[in-house]
Amino acid sequence: MSIKVLKFGGSSVKNIGRIEHVADVIAGYKPDPVVVVVSAMGDTTDHLLNLARQCSTAPDQRELDLLLSTGEQVSIVLLSLILKAKGLSAKSLTGQQAGISTTDEHGSARILDIDAEQIRKELEQHDVVVVAGFQGVTESGQITTLGRGGSDTTAVALAAALGASECDIYTDVDGVFTADPNSIKEAIPLKEIGYAQCVTLARNGAQVIHPRAVELGEQYDVVVRVRNTFNPSNPGTEIKGESEVERVKQFCGVAVDANQGSILIKKLKQANNLLREVTECLNECGALVDNIKQVNSSDSAFYGSLQICFQYKDRERAESAISLLNQENPYVSICADLDLCKVTLVGSDAQGNAKASIRAIGILEESGIEVKSIRTSDLAISCLVNKVDAQIAARLIHEAFQLSADFGATKTEELSLIA
Amino acid sequence: MSIKVLKFGGSSVKNIGRIEHVADVIAGYKPDPVVVVVSAMGDTTDHLLNLARQCSTAPDQRELDLLLSTGEQVSIVLLSLILKAKGLSAKSLTGQQAGISTTDEHGSARILDIDAEQIRKELEQHDVVVVAGFQGVTESGQITTLGRGGSDTTAVALAAALGASECDIYTDVDGVFTADPNSIKEAIPLKEIGYAQCVTLARNGAQVIHPRAVELGEQYDVVVRVRNTFNPSNPGTEIKGESEVERVKQFCGVAVDANQGSILIKKLKQANNLLREVTECLNECGALVDNIKQVNSSDSAFYGSLQICFQYKDRERAESAISLLNQENPYVSICADLDLCKVTLVGSDAQGNAKASIRAIGILEESGIEVKSIRTSDLAISCLVNKVDAQIAARLIHEAFQLSADFGATKTEELSLIA
Numbered sequence: 001m002s003i004k005v006l007k008f009g010g011s012s013v014k015n016i017g018r019i020e021h022v023a024d025v026i027a028g029y030k031p032d033p034v035v036v037v038v039s040a041m042g043d044t045t046d047h048l049l050n051l052a053r054q055c056s057t058a059p060d061q062r063e064l065d066l067l068l069s070t071g072e073q074v075s076i077v078l079l080s081l082i083l084k085a086k087g088l089s090a091k092s093l094t095g096q097q098a099g100i101s102t103t104d105e106h107g108s109a110r111i112l113d114i115d116a117e118q119i120r121k122e123l124e125q126h127d128v129v130v131v132a133g134f135q136g137v138t139e140s141g142q143i144t145t146l147g148r149g150g151s152d153t154t155a156v157a158l159a160a161a162l163g164a165s166e167c168d169i170y171t172d173v174d175g176v177f178t179a180d181p182n183s184i185k186e187a188i189p190l191k192e193i194g195y196a197q198c199v200t201l202a203r204n205g206a207q208v209i210h211p212r213a214v215e216l217g218e219q220y221d222v223v224v225r226v227r228n229t230f231n232p233s234n235p236g237t238e239i240k241g242e243s244e245v246e247r248v249k250q251f252c253g254v255a256v257d258a259n260q261g262s263i264l265i266k267k268l269k270q271a272n273n274l275l276r277e278v279t280e281c282l283n284e285c286g287a288l289v290d291n292i293k294q295v296n297s298s299d300s301a302f303y304g305s306l307q308i309c310f311q312y313k314d315r316e317r318a319e320s321a322i323s324l325l326n327q328e329n330p331y332v333s334i335c336a337d338l339d340l341c342k343v344t345l346v347g348s349d350a351q352g353n354a355k356a357s358i359r360a361i362g363i364l365e366e367s368g369i370e371v372k373s374i375r376t377s378d379l380a381i382s383c384l385v386n387k388v389d390a391q392i393a394a395r396l397i398h399e400a401f402q403l404s405a406d407f408g409a410t411k412t413e414e415l416s417l418i419a
Numbered sequence: 420m421s422i423k424v425l426k427f428g429g430s431s432v433k434n435i436g437r438i439e440h441v442a443d444v445i446a447g448y449k450p451d452p453v454v455v456v457v458s459a460m461g462d463t464t465d466h467l468l469n470l471a472r473q474c475s476t477a478p479d480q481r482e483l484d485l486l487l488s489t490g491e492q493v494s495i496v497l498l499s500l501i502l503k504a505k506g507l508s509a510k511s512l513t514g515q516q517a518g519i520s521t522t523d524e525h526g527s528a529r530i531l532d533i534d535a536e537q538i539r540k541e542l543e544q545h546d547v548v549v550v551a552g553f554q555g556v557t558e559s560g561q562i563t564t565l566g567r568g569g570s571d572t573t574a575v576a577l578a579a580a581l582g583a584s585e586c587d588i589y590t591d592v593d594g595v596f597t598a599d600p601n602s603i604k605e606a607i608p609l610k611e612i613g614y615a616q617c618v619t620l621a622r623n624g625a626q627v628i629h630p631r632a633v634e635l636g637e638q639y640d641v642v643v644r645v646r647n648t649f650n651p652s653n654p655g656t657e658i659k660g661e662s663e664v665e666r667v668k669q670f671c672g673v674a675v676d677a678n679q680g681s682i683l684i685k686k687l688k689q690a691n692n693l694l695r696e697v698t699e700c701l702n703e704c705g706a707l708v709d710n711i712k713q714v715n716s717s718d719s720a721f722y723g724s725l726q727i728c729f730q731y732k733d734r735e736r737a738e739s740a741i742s743l744l745n746q747e748n749p750y751v752s753i754c755a756d757l758d759l760c761k762v763t764l765v766g767s768d769a770q771g772n773a774k775a776s777i778r779a780i781g782i783l784e785e786s787g788i789e790v791k792s793i794r795t796s797d798l799a800i801s802c803l804v805n806k807v808d809a810q811i812a813a814r815l816i817h818e819a820f821q822l823s824a825d826f827g828a829t830k831t832e833e834l835s836l837i838a
Contacts, residue, residue, distance in 0.1 A: 016470070016473045016474060019474070048493070051435070051493075051497060052496070052497070052500055054435045055435060055438070055497050055500035055501045055504060056500040056501065056503060056504040057504070059500050060499075060500065060503060063496045063499050063500055063503075063511060064496075066492060066495075066496050066511060066513070067492070067493060067496040067497070069492075070489035070492045070493055073485060073486070073488075073489050073492075074467070074470075074486060074489055076485075077471070077482045077483075077485050077486040078470060078471070078474050078486070080479075080482050081471055081474035081475040081478050081479065081482055082474045082475065084475060084479060085474060085475040085476070092482060092485060094485070094562075096560070097560055097561075141515070141516055142516075143513075
């Protein structure tokens, strides 16, 4: 019997009825010892944040962590009570009681260590140990949270600490999809996906699993399965090392990240100086620089341009920076695109595949979608487009790269033609 | 500057608006360093208990404690955030963070120790330290609760541990009243009351403060003041050692405890055997025996009677016991009074004052109220009456013993005539 680690998100434990259902799913793992990580019920976290914001316009992060951690503390107890009522021996543990020690970065703490021995001892006496996700404790006894999606990280970290070879992340969809199934109806769940590809999808806007959890899985060789609480017979998506599918299917999915903005500076005479000035100014205003692109030109009428991308949440800070820069640099044209989306096609060796980038731009431009910039990395081709065009762009790319096709090994040749 | 310990109950922190008001009351204690104990907001505890009962008909007490402790964890954070927003330096501490160690009797744990040094350190850095009431932690890291009203106990224990000479318990009335002001409009708040008298009132149904808190105050010589959050200029009631008022006013209040039932057994031939049998049977059925009264008679037609009092909450258990006993003892008449109230007049040297007991019975019987039994102790005269008569009985006693009269020292003589 090997230890199984499962995680159920907020929508899976939204109310007592759903927790009853979750308990039934857990009972299906018998006789294996089970460690279950749960999130707060439904929109509890948002409700608590809302209460805090009624108390303070800038709530202290240490206090917020203490507040938010109560959400999971409630759900672990209710799940344990229901498991017991169903005849399973269960015990709930807060992050602190499970020995999850973290750094002291309140709101985005990182797990330093887990007391696996403590949990193993509890498993000797109980069928199920229910652990509060998303939270931990610092050396000095301060309660911390791992940031949004942190329960995924708790689960994979627990699996790693306990030497479990698998970790099942239960959510409300059938797995990791080729695109957001809420906006692209042709999207299909993947049977499997590589760690790196999944991280890239998650970092570029796919919501299904937290990228840090996947990175931890890769680091500790834990196969992470994304499964549907409400369709538990479906095997879901396996996130693991090199996958069979990827050897035949180069591109695995498309993600949309609405959290983008950019500043475009044209007519640069002293591009290098201005680059430093702009980034410093953004930095002083608190806007994080995401990506910088500089084009120099030999044309004396257009010296070059500089594009600086930032996160949409830093929008107001970036606007202050631009206003300052325009006052100080009347000889250049500084303008901002604040409502952008990044549409990212994820796959193996994307950077090496120039054809794919060209094809992506072509597809979008043929449909009249302006590509503000394109950027490639090992695993991704990202196009920055206007927010209004984002979903259409994602659908066009999903279709053109046949992401919903269930390719067999024999189709390798055909695929390389597409890409 | 001496440390001030304050406590605000659930109705004082019912919503954000009230917490804002509580913060203003706290600010009034500046520049003294303040430790504030808060309960859960409004009916949070009941709400959490209700959730638990939806999950399990007999929820595990260890899990319940983990669940209920979140209530106070939310209110300490919200109060701290509001205090900070008002410019005070504040930090919230859970029971565990405040070093409140308890026994492991979940649901009714007793405080073993408080880490006063830890709290003093926090007070060096903050104007206000906000501590979660009602909760603590065992040596092995299990979260415990002290039982209903436990926040009062937390506050007085903190005052004792910190060497504070006073502890202000803020509630929603002006102090300890001569009777429940909700049912007896003539009831008045007392300026002061002795520890023992206050404990007796509280143990006999007065809701204003938890008796354990008062006992702790006596033990550690902490003057406990019961004050009104919504009328903070009122000095409230001082609960302390021998009080001036009590030297002149023998009786200080009347309390009603609706939580009573009794079994009456008539025609006892072998009273001693049956007493053992009845108490054993009640014990086996889980009904706690509160008080036993046996009357023997030389009249052969009425050998004697036996009255056994129990808590109303054990009603069903007592009924099972009676049903069993009636089957086994067809020769006696066993009947139960399940809807009784205990009306208790509290004062000094009540037992020594036979006139007062006789007078109390007389007043009630003149008004047609059947006194099922009367019992005196050092500080109390308790009459068991039918539930329907309880409030009238309390009002009659309150009036007859002139509890709302504000006696001066000169009236000593007159008072002893009344009593």
